[in-house]
Amino acid sequence: MISRAIEELMSEKKDAMMITAENVANVMVGNPLEHALLVLSKVGYSKIPVLDKGDRFIGLLSLNDVVNKMMDLNGIDTKNLSKYTVADVMNTEIDVVKENCELEDIMHLLVDAAFIPVLDDDGVFKGIVTRREILKAVNHTFHELDKKRPVSGKFVLQPTASK
Numbered sequence: 001m002i003s004r005a006i007e008e009l010m011s012e013k014k015d016a017m018m019i020t021a022e023n024v025a026n027v028m029v030g031n032p033l034e035h036a037l038l039v040l041s042k043v044g045y046s047k048i049p050v051l052d053k054g055d056r057f058i059g060l061l062s063l064n065d066v067v068n069k070m071m072d073l074n075g076i077d078t079k080n081l082s083k084y085t086v087a088d089v090m091n092t093e094i095d096v097v098k099e100n101c102e103l104e105d106i107m108h109l110l111v112d113a114a115f116i117p118v119l120d121d122d123g124v125f126k127g128i129v130t131r132r133e134i135l136k137a138v139n140h141t142f143h144e145l146d147k148k149r150p151v152s153g154k155f156v157l158q159p160t161a162s163k
């Protein structure tokens with residue numbers, strides 16, 4: 001369990017921890033892969049959330065998923081980009097958190113994922129918490145702890161004036 005003092009210091013960076021939905025690039029579940037590939041290459045992220053028309057979170061789409069669908073035994077077939085949609089290749093087995101979740105739960109999940117989607121009770125996508133933002137908060141916490149509880153420096157013999 002994270003101590004109250006650490007959680008309080010981490011909370012000082014709470015506002016910056018979640019990138020809100022309007023600032024997160026996404027694709028619609030029914031989009032053709034052609035469009036999804038365009039979005040992925042434009043935003044420069046290799047994995048982004050997939051939403052439905054009601055802004056509910058459905059899963060994640062990675063560049064790898066799209067490229068794999070283009071490839072067959074003979075090489076790359078770009079015709080597949082218009083033949084398939086995001087629904088055909090996305091990953092729906094994704095760990096998510098609720099807006100009111102514990103910081104500790106997020107930290108555990110971020111061990112295995114670069115970001116965690118945040119949903120409301122109806123499954124509507126609210127944003128993401130990234131490993132990067134959490135690490136910034138951890139960094140802030142360490143520095144604040146250092147200021148509040150300075151640890152005495154390394155033991156050094158001090159010469160005293162001889163009597």
Ligand code: AMP
Pocket residue numbers: 019023024025026045046047048049114115128130131132133
């Ligand atoms: P970062 O920690 O900033 O490198 O982000 C980690 C991952 O989170 C990225 O590789 C993306 O998959 C995702 N991500 C971060 N910011 C955004 C964003 N604004 N829109 C979509 N995905 C994002």
